[in-house]
Amino acid sequence: MKILTAAQTRQADAATLQAEGITSAELMERAATAFCEWLLNRLPLPGQRPIYIFCGPGNNGGDGLAVARQLHEAGYQPQVWGLPAARPSADFTLNRRRLPTEVPYQEVDAKKLPPLPAHALVIDALFGTGLSRPLTGAAATLVQHLNQSGAAIVAVDLPSGLFADAPQSPDSPVVRAHHTVSFELPKLAFLLPQNAEFVGEWEVLPIHLDSAFIHNTSVDNYFVDDNVIRGRLPARSKFSHKGTFGHVLLLAGSRGKIGASVLAARACLRGGVGLLTVRIPAVGYHIMQTSAPEAMTLADPATDFVTELPDLKPYAAIGIGPGLGQEHATCEVLRQLLRKANVPLVLDADALNLLGANPGLLPLLPRESLLTPHPKEFERLVGKPARDDYHRLEQLRTFAREYKCYCVLKGAYTTLAAPDGTLYFNSTGNPGMATGGSGDVLTGLLLALRADKRLSPLDAALLGLYAHGRAGDRAAQQTGEAGLVAGDLVRFIGPVLQELTATPPRL
């Protein structure tokens, strides 16, 4: 799914009006109908809960007025409050006129704001994608009043005061919505941790914007949901053999962190790899052989950490990092690997910390390497903290472009940057996955998919991130979020990959 900017959303509206030959008021009616359908499925019967609709002067306010009319038609008695405005939009004015006389419409007076009972439902239709500057004056006072009311707030399209795709100034008030109900495509603002307190739970309802326009519009950001991923994994041919799915090498583990290498190895095996060899310090030899008997184990001459790079010839892809430690000798192994490897690399955890501590190694990264930092590791990689979440995304884009790599920033909506700077936001996963070892599982899974020659590097990465999150969602259904441990994810990799596999066309 594409993520459009506010400007592109306006263009999509215009393209839709032209392609369908409808008026902007008709499109607004469609948005209001979708919103009301969503709301009516959740509202108690009329009369049980007071509904307040706050409308701004633009088309977001116009949506609010159309919603008020439709709720009235459904038997509810909303109160509408409008911000005083010198030049309301044409569709606001039209819907103001269409508002039945039984629906009270009052102008907001910042000095005498309406009292809001805590059990009220507030619909925030003050500002949407047309917000052009931080809120001040009556609008700012009203937003603070709504936030302090304790009422449940549902925002139309965007919480008022929040920009769709840019940071807001820290002193500008923003509505703290419990739900944000938007139209057609998600907005970048919904996906950033710094906006979570304003956006609440979010939903995107279809209003059938012109699909040709959306198809032809190039964007910097994508949201990766089930529709994008399902069927991306080709079915296995009846005649495939273990060579088809590649022989991979995993360099991992150090004394006290052998578990990380075991989790990565198990995930790699469940990810469908043909053959797996693990390079591990001698202390981990027996552990690996018993915990992952399907893997071949190459013990390092050193007991506690990896000190020697094995012959790389047999391998279709190589992973390095889980539990690796940051010894000097291990850093030399990484340096040699970066110099010698001519197959896809997956780098995680201590391999990234070593890169961060030795930035001279970064230019050695082979093209299309896949790196999987969490925000702290990413900060070490780029060498400076981000000002905010938007700035971090720009750092991520720049990093991927500069080193021609795929770089994953792990977290809620884990974000993949491709070498051309495009960002892909993953939609699966849950807070239960914020637990030690879940990154090691991701590394193993990505390594298996990266070795699968049938998948492009982009597809391998997108599929791996999506499947990892979905395995986490399945696991959490059984264990609860708090009870989830990384090993639980491994069990669900197989079934999840099966679900995402392409099915042959029906006869």
Ligand SMILES: NC(=O)C1=CN([C@@H]2O[C@H](COP(=O)(O)OP(=O)(O)OC[C@H]3O[C@@H](n4cnc5c(N)ncnc54)[C@H](O)[C@@H]3O)[C@@H](O)[C@H]2O)[C@H](O)CC1
């Ligand atoms: N495709 C869709 O998703 C559809 C969306 N619709 C709704 O339309 C709004 C966007 O409407 P627009 O008129 O462009 O903008 P707003 O209503 O958000 O606000 C514009 C209005 O507000 C003034 N303004 C801007 N910033 C401030 C400020 N800081 N303080 C005071 N006033 C401000 C500006 O001058 C304008 O007067 C979208 O979000 C959807 O809700 C359509 O209904 C259908 C299709």
Ligand SMILES: [K+]
């Ligand atoms: K709004």
